[in-house]
Each structure stands twice: as structure tokens, then as C-alpha cells.
Amino acid sequence: MRVSKTRSTRDVQRLQRRSLSIVHCPLSILARLSFAVLLLATTGCTLAKVDVNVVSERTSLENQVLGTYNALSEDVLLVASVRGVSPTGKVETPPKHSPEQQEAAQALENIAFHADDVEALKRLGWVGENLEGTLTSFSREVPEKAPADLKAFAGRFGEGEFRQVVNEVNRSREILMLRVVQTNENFTAKDLPAIRKVFARVNRQNSAPGTKVQEDDGKWVTR
DSSP: OOOOOOOOHHHHHHHHHHHTTTTTSOOOHHHHHHHHHHHHHHHOOOOOOOOOOOSSSOOHHHHHHHHHHHHHHHHHHHHTOOOEEOTTSOEEOOOOOOHHHHHHHHHHHHHHHTHHHHHHHHHHTSEEEOTTSSEEEOOOOOOTTOOHHHHHHHHHOOHHHHHHHHHHHHHHHHHHHHHHHHHOTTOOGGGHHHHHHHHHHHHHHTSOTTOEEEOTTSOEEEO
């Protein structure tokens, strides 16, 4: 069994390298935003608006949800900020943030940290994108035609770590979807099911060919 990962300097550097292609990679909006947050927090770069226009025709609800998510990204970046120096030379301390803001920042970091593993788990068919905006687990069988790198990955990825990664990513996604409700005055708890569908649709659209996704009728298919 693999030793559980810690957020070491090497891990941060790995995430930074992947962040350089953030605008062009067809990642889920959660992973895409997460890489950008870590890049800004560790290098001081400026974050542009995340491109979440992954569907040809968006509904009013989708526009609101994705717009709120973009606004949330800016809010989370403030949480990751450190003391700076003003033009006059005065040291400025970043403002205090609520527990909810800090929890959202941690959720984004968790999703970014596990993004490589989740992608590999999808390619193996061990997890798929469901209609709730989260991951569903399947049997941990290694496909006969799996590439050598995936077979090696599967061989060292134990059951305990598998459950830990899936649970942590799903919990982080839940936190972020709830945060969208909390930060948009037009949303209430009653809107959460519809918001889940928006996130599920975006994640489904961005899933790579050969991975499992759940369609609107509830059936699981392979893209």
C-alpha cells in the first residue's frame, strides 16, 4: 500500500507545473480553478477569469451558478493571500476571513491535490461522474488493455487510499456547491439539487473519452 501523501514542496511544485496550462486543459471547473488558486498562492501570479463556458447553450441557472463560482474563486484567493507592502511602503495585513471562506479554500486545495489521482481512477473505471456533482465508486478491477502506467498506478494504490481520496474529493465538492448557495442571494437550500445538476453536467462534459459518466436518465455509460 502506498504511504499517504502529504502536501510537500514537491507536491506543490507538481501542481504549479500543471497550472501553467490551466486555460487550455479540459479539466473539470473544480480542478481547473483549484490549480489556479494554488498557482497564485505560491507564486504571486495574477489569476484571470476561469473559462467555464463548456456548454453551447447555458440556461439562466447555469449562468448564475458558474458566475457565482467565478466570484467564489476571487473570494478564495483572498484567503490564500499573505501580508504585502503598499505603494507607500506600509506592510499590509490581509483581512480576517470567515470559517466558511477558509473551509472553501481548503476544499479547493484538496481537489487540486488529488486531481492527478482522480484522473487516473477515472481512466481505470474505478470512479465516474454522477448526477449529484460528485464521484461514484465502482469495483477496483484493472482493465486488461490498461496502459502500463495505469497498471503500475493500480498496483500501488491500495483500498484505504482509494476510499480516502474519493471521500475527500466528494466532501470538498459538497462544500463548494454549498458555498455557491451561501454566496448568491438568489439561491436558497431548495436550489441545491438544481445546482448539483449544473456541476454534474459540467464535469460530465469535461470527462475524458473512455471514462464513466451518469446520463440524465440515470444510466451509466462510457464516453
